[in-house]
Amino acid sequence: MAVPGKKMPKNFSSSTSMSSDEYVKVYCQPCDHDGTRLPAHGYCKDCREHLCETCFVFHKRHTLSRHHTLLDKNSMPQTMSSASVHPSQPDLTKPCTKHMKKVIEFYCQNHKALLCSVCVTLEHTGTSCKVNYIPDISDQIINSKEHLDILKSLETITEQCHKKSEDVKKNTAKSNSSLTTVLADIKKFRIEINQRLDELKKQAEDAAKAIHQENNNNLKTVETTCDDVTKSVKKLSDAIKHLNTTKQTDSLFMELKFAEEMIKDYEKSVNQLPAFDVKEYNFIPNKAISNLLDNEGSLGTFTEKSLKDTSPPAVDIKSRQTSHQGEICVKTSKDKRICWIRGMTLLTPDLLIITDSFNNAIKMVNTRSQSVTDQLQLDTTPVDVTSVTDTELAVTLPNKQNIQFISVSSNKLKMKQILKLDGKCCGISYCQGKLVVSFTTPAKLQILNTSGTILTTVIGENIFSKPIHVTTNTNSIYISDWEMKTVTRLNWQGEVIGSYGGMVEPGAITLSDDGTVLVCDPSRNVIEEIAGDCSTGKIVLKDLNSPHALCWCAGTSKLYFSCNTGVDKDNNFVQVFKLL
Template sequence: MDAVPGRKAPMASGSAPDLMYCQPCAEDGNKILPDAFCPVCKEFLCSTCARVHRNQKITKSHALQDKTSMPSSFCAESEDEKFSVTCQHHSKEFIKYYCPRHDALLCGDCVIENENHRSCMVEKILQVAKRYQEGEEYISLKTGLGQMVRDIENYILYIQVRMKSVDEENLTNINEFRKFRNEINQYLDKRENELLAEIDQTKRTSKTFLNELKTKYTNIKSATEKLQSDLHAHEANSNQLLIVGKRAIKELEDLQTALEKVSMSKDVSRYTFDRDPATERLLASETAIGRLKEGESTTTLGQQQQKQEKKQQEQRKQQESKQQQHKPTQAPSHKVNFQSSVDLSQSQFSRQPDIPMKTSGDTRNCFLSSVACLSGNRILLADYNNQSVKLILRPTWCCPRLLCQVDHGTCVNCPVTGQPSL
């Protein structure tokens, strides 16, 4: 077991009390009586070490005890009592050493057996621990852990808000579905009443037509039977029979003509119910009535913050663009700026008279591939179909800056009127 620096081994019972020395100096093998004691570091210090202890940034806040108040002896804990974390590679050994070069925690066996640490300046955990507790790494670790806890709390809060939103979304979807289902039911009821009325109307029309035919056939039959009865009644008197027979022949011809006319009447139409193909496709569809459509994807809290920042940046850009549009219009310049552009979505356009450009020598319809403005109100046109270049005078309503930039895909305000022109 390693001896505690700066003190002698305890004497037997009844012997003189332990003699204390400056512990930092004892590390170098010097035995100097202490002039102060640090209750934080649990160290006895000589006057020189005490001055250094007060001036160091890490220990300057420690309140040192002088000879009058410092303890006469200090029984330090054994190292075995201070260490309780075992080594991952040697389960029976405690971690007592630290390698700054490899940032590794080691036990005694690791220091001896591992060749990688033989050339390293291995330090004891007791020496490193005091600096570590007040160092930037430990402070950063505590800050990171605190931030981690706050982030997790925000995520939990976000989940609670999303759970409430899911419940509200569920109710909204159910209400929308039931509303649509009610509209479908009302439409089906309406179509059912219309179809039933149409079926009933065709039935009444057909029956009326058939009743009329039946009446006509009944009347012809009655007239025919009457002729038969008259002939039978006058069979005893040949003179009367002749007269009645001659008349019957004429009447029979009329009845036959009427029968043929009635029999030639159009038969009643036959109707069958024909299913609507669109409705049949709807019934066969797996998404009939509707389906759940995924809207905006659920994002994490960090992604939502990024979206919010992006939205704010876009709003700032739009405000800057509006401010630039409201700036006073500069005096018209004859210099063409091919990079300038304006928003024409709110502009009002009016059709102007066509510019005649077809000549007597053209054999095909004109197709302009490029346009250029020349001095003196002249326009130079390239006719692709007729493979010719034409020079025309520019109308007074034509915007010269617009024509100059046709090939560049940029439309700007007219320098005279300040309005877009075509």
């Protein structure tokens, strides 16, 4: 690079330019890039460049080059290679992610990080880091092992994406096919319901028709009897009247006596008609059927069928490179006590949500600015938290046996609806429309929908004793049990399909992007990584200060965790580690 304020030697012709190789055979290459050709005074073996007197002195002082090997004018090469005479301009145009107005020029070997000049000055000094200027080392990358390994890794990811896409496509086809059967079953079930209702309807109609027919028969019987009696009475009455008019005394006498006998028979016929109980009717619907239709919320339920064996194979936990990225202070002016961070989740790589049990607070932490941007006060102690959507959270409140839903809008936290539970809840995790909650009293695990309907309950002395935390993916549910000293793996039907022991006090638990499980063990001051099938485990971080809550960011490969020693310097901070 050219040195600011540099002056041309008095004995050097001002007419010398980039094309005057006949005047200067060995010249300063940094100055040559700026269009000024000055005689070489020395040579840097590390940079492989000739330097003028000013650049030579400056090279000794600069942080990045003070340890380079320099040759004076007498020891330096007296010729320049063709590559040096016609150097290519460095292709350094990619902006720094932290300092957008600067471009990336350097690489830190210690932190494996790309840096701009500001990054080098502020965070990667020569005394603590080995920093290289990228053009000095970039020519080594052509056809290198790293180049081939990266391409191979990219090909592997492409193959994995293709396989994943094909698997999902195949399973989606199976799922859609099963849903076609489901729709047919729903239609068939509805037909069966209609048929049964038609049967019940016919029974009711037949009963009404039977009563109707009986009423008509009874009416006909009465009408026939009364009509016959009426005709006989009229005939007899007309005969008596005629005999009386014609003064046929003997016949009248006999007819009257005959009439006396007939009147008794007529009265008997009328009086002997049945006392028909003729009534009016109302229809009262069957309450059981009516209540069933009112109370039932669905025609039925869908049960999941496993399309394939989703159990991940036993894996060997890979060795990880770890580096401490710093810590974030989460204590605020609103806090009256020391912090106790018991739960945490990430909404985005830049937005961390934590629960502070001692201060009854939910806090929003910006990981980029490393500050608490909002704080929601509760009237009870929160324990664990999970993200339901990008704008909604669910928090367990064990003392009230509730789940509190919280919305996130315009960088503000706001309380929404409450879900009532039937025990002292502790851990919580959300996955594909379902909440998984662990309970310490009684010791159990429940799978619920977001409306609070219990889908599955898992309970048993041989399974749980003090299930503290839970985490989930589409294949499995993982629960850390403080008293059983195990991490238990369940499928979504609530069946135990794996268990990992050997821990002293398993606590907070989270899943990495490659399916392994990270678990805090505060008694041993470590964080352990367990295979997805719970077959093996390995310590990834040790010598910690009682790690308590944690979560993983797949986008940045960063692990966030809190500590709980009861000391301000531990409890009031969230630790940030990079795991590669």
